Amino acid sequence: xxxxxxxxxxxxxxxxxxxxxxxxxxxxxxxxxxxxxxxxxxxxxxxxxxxxxxxxxxxxxxxxxxxxxxxxxxxxxxxxxxxxxxxxxxxxxxxxxxxxxxxxxxxxxxxxxx
Amino acid sequence: xxxxxxxxxxxxxxxxxxxxxxxxxxxxxxxxxxxxxxxxxxxxxxxxxxxxxxxxxxxxxxxxxxxxxxxxxxxxxxxxxxxxxxxxxxxxxxxxxxxxxxxxxxxxxxxx
Numbered sequence: 244x245x246x247x248x249x250x251x252x253x254x255x256x257x258x259x260x261x262x263x264x265x266x267x268x269x270x271x272x273x274x275x276x277x278x279x280x281x282x283x284x285x286x287x288x289x290x291x292x293x294x295x296x297x298x299x300x301x302x303x304x305x306x307x308x309x310x311x312x313x314x315x316x317x318x319x320x321x322x323x324x325x326x327x328x329x330x331x332x333x334x335x336x337x338x339x340x341x342x343x344x345x346x347x348x349x350x351x352x353x354x355x356x357x
Numbered sequence: 358x359x360x361x362x363x364x365x366x367x368x369x370x371x372x373x374x375x376x377x378x379x380x381x382x383x384x385x386x387x388x389x390x391x392x393x394x395x396x397x398x399x400x401x402x403x404x405x406x407x408x409x410x411x412x413x414x415x416x417x418x419x420x421x422x423x424x425x426x427x428x429x430x431x432x433x434x435x436x437x438x439x440x441x442x443x444x445x446x447x448x449x450x451x452x453x454x455x456x457x458x459x460x461x462x463x464x465x466x467x468x469x
Contacts, residue, residue, distance in 0.1 A: 247400075276457065285444065285459040286401070301456070333400045335457070346393075346457055348400025 246270065249334050249349035256324040256356045264319040264332055264352050272336030272347070275317035276301075277309060279330040280351075286333060292317055324356045361445045366464040375432045377463050379445030382426050390421060390428045393444040395462070401444060405430070432465075440467045 247268045256262055268275065274293050278286040278301075288301030292311040306328060308320045317336075321328060334349040362380040369375045381390065389408050393401040394416075405412060407419040407428070418431040432439055442462040 278459075285461040288456060288458065291456060335400065337457075346401070346403060348402065351398065351400055 247334055247336050247347050247349040249332075249352050251352060252350070253353050254355070256321075256354065258325060258356060260324050261320065261322050262324065263321075264334075264354075266317045266319070266334030266349060267315050268317075268334075268336040268347070269315065270336060270338075270347060271314075272338055273314070274337045275311065276335040276337075276346075277307075277317070277319045278333045278335065279303065279328075280333060281330050289319065289332075321354075324354075326356045328354065329356045330354060361447055361460055363443075363445050363460065363463045365461065366466070368466050368468065369435055370468055371436055372434050375435050375439070375465060375467075377430045377432075377443055377445075377465070378427055379430070380427045381445070381447045384425050384447055385449070387449045388425075388447045389449070390419065390425075391446045391448070392417070392419065392430050393446065393459075395442045395444065397441075401459070404443075435465075435467045437467050437469065439465065441465060 250265045276291040277289040279289055280286045287303050289303055289307050290301055290309040292298045295314045298309050298311055310318045332352045335346050337346045389406055391406040392404050394404045395401040404416050405419045407421050409421050412419045420429045442464050444459050444462040
């Protein structure tokens with residue numbers, strides 16, 4: 244199905260371990276985003292990529308890195324996981340020139356750091 | 358982006374109409390009002406967008422008064438499946454790249 248695909252769906256890490264969350268879209272989106280959502284909270288922007296080859300920090304970038312591998316793929320890396328990074332992570336994509344309209348989100352990665 | 362204020366939670370029963378109001382006193386002339394819906398364990402999805410007066414689609418209606426300082430999302434005859442978090446966002450349209458900034462949203466619980 245067309246859309247935004249995230250892998251894995253669930254992950255448990257030990258403190259200090261590293262991992263990469265993968266995101267791929269087949270909707271020809273120029274911009275892509277990583278959000279985190281803590282229990283009972285709204286989504287907070289971690290990093291975004293306005294176009295292929297560019298990345299920039301959002302509200303809560305500390306402890307994360309990203310790579311816009313190509314137009315389709317935007318990965319999020321945790322170099323040394325901490326319990327505070329336990330959250331649900333959402334990747335999203337959007338076509339440009341549409342403001343707040345037209346965002347497509349993935350189904351999320353539920354990450355637990357113990 | 359204009360700051361928005363909406364109720365933290367609302368309760369309703371099946372078959373009722375639900376109205377969720379969002380305040381955006383500092384809305385700019387070129388800002389549009391957009392609502393997203395998030396079901397449990399899913400990412401948000403776009404449901405409706407408007408600039409002024411009234412917009413209606415198969416999911417909801419959006420009412421925007423003339424001063425545009427608030428807006429109301431109306432869900433007709435809700436069902437249990439409408440239990441979700443609803444986010445109100447305000448921002449310009451057609452200006453190229455746009456970061457989506459979410460507040461905490463309104464958590465709607467529909468009971469039998």
